[in-house]
Amino acid sequence: LSKTTMAVDGKQKVVITGAGGRTGSLVFKKVLANPTYDPVGVVRSEASKSTLVKDTGVADSQIIVGDILGSNGAAVLDKAMAGADSLVIATSAVPKIKPLSLIPVILAKITGKEGVRPKFTFKEDQMPEQVDWIGQKMQIDSAKKNGVRKVVLVGSMGGTQKDNFLNTIGDGNILVWKRRAERYLIDSGLDYTIIHPGGLKDDEGGLREIVLNVNDIFLDDKTGPRSIPRADVAELCVQSLGMASRRAFDCVARAVGEGTPTTDFKALFAGMTKNCDYSDMDADETLGRL
Numbered sequence: 675l676s677k678t679t680m681a682v683d684g685k686q687k688v689v690i691t692g693a694g695g696r697t698g699s700l701v702f703k704k705v706l707a708n709p710t711y712d713p714v715g716v717v718r719s720e721a722s723k724s725t726l727v728k729d730t731g732v733a734d735s736q737i738i739v740g741d742i743l744g745s746n747g748a749a750v751l752d753k754a755m756a757g758a759d760s761l762v763i764a765t766s767a768v769p770k771i772k773p774l775s776l777i778p779v780i781l782a783k784i785t786g787k788e789g790v791r792p793k794f795t796f797k798e799d800q801m802p803e804q805v806d807w808i809g810q811k812m813q814i815d816s817a818k819k820n821g822v823r824k825v826v827l828v829g830s831m832g833g834t835q836k837d838n839f840l841n842t843i844g845d846g847n848i849l850v851w852k853r854r855a856e857r858y859l860i861d862s863g864l865d866y867t868i869i870h871p872g873g874l875k876d877d878e879g880g881l882r883e884i885v886l887n888v889n890d891i892f893l894d895d896k897t898g899p900r901s902i903p904r905a906d907v908a909e910l911c912v913q914s915l916g917m918a919s920r921r922a923f924d925c926v927a928r929a930v931g932e933g934t935p936t937t938d939f940k941a942l943f944a945g946m947t948k949n950c951d952y953s954d955m956d957a958d959e960t961l962g963r964l
């Protein structure tokens with residue numbers, strides 16, 4: 675380790691963006707509890723900061739407030755990233771439900787009609803193209819500029835399926851933009867771990883067997899596990915800080931009681947020898963490489 679990657683007390687500084695989010699806040703807390711690391715969280719609002727400070731008791735200086743897409747977004751990122759060893763990216767465009775679309779959903783419930791779903795939208799300037807592509811690209815650029823060694827990115831399963839339902843939400847093509855940021859990270863030269871969780875649940879972590887695979891193979895298996903607790907994803911992120919170098923994989927978790935709860939993450943990572951394939955994007959000029 676170079677001097678610049680060490681905090682004064684010898685701990686490695688880990689920046690967590692989206693630290694006010696549901697997975698990001700769990701990553702922040704796990705990093706805080708780990709004696710090797712010292713977290714710095716980036717959150718979008720003062721309210722998120724207050725919640726995190728109240729929940730964890732960290733110093734004010736360990737949480738930086740800023741909209742990554744705002745006018746001072748790059749400066750916020752550079753401030754957070756200065757002297758950091760690693761970055762965990764847990765930002766994502768957040769869809770909002772269209773309230774009026776709930777009326778047909780409620781009516782469908784009453785009449786027993788199936789397949790009626792609520793409609794979602796994104797704020798105009800916070801679409802997946804902006805948050806998941808531009809915003810994550812900015813984070814990767816800032817990490818590189820500031821000498822950050824490792825980037826752990828929380829993406830999503832489904833990225834190989836252009837017609838995946840998640841892409842239709844708010845006309846956002848969220849998986850397309852996430853995948854573009856992932857390929858940008860791979861091409862950046864930084865060390866990385868890209869984690870694609872299945873459906874996220876708020877269940878307790880550490881109770882399930884985590885299973886890894888690649889290229890959305892889990893989605894082809896209609897009877898196998900397809901979801902994972904956010905707490906288990908957060909644990910994968912923290913473990914990836916010191917392992918899983920230049921890796922990209924999908925993850926799900928078996929039901930509690932099925933299989934053995936995962937404790938040996940080194941064996942878990944070593945057991946999946948394949949990496950997700952991004953070669954379909956080789957000719958993608960929008961990556962800014964050409």
Ligand code: NAP
Nearest residue numbers: 692694695696697718741742743765766830871872873874
């Ligand atoms: P989440 O709670 O939606 O958190 C996302 C965070 O990103 C929020 O805290 C949000 O801030 C922050 N953010 C968004 N735009 C920002 C900006 N411009 N500047 C600064 N911060 C910004 O996340 P989650 O549900 O735990 O999901 C974690 C990841 O897993 C996401 O990438 C998600 O897409 C992915 N995923 C989700 C599912 C699922 O089933 N939901 C499945 C697979 C993968 P605010 O708190 O201010 O909004």
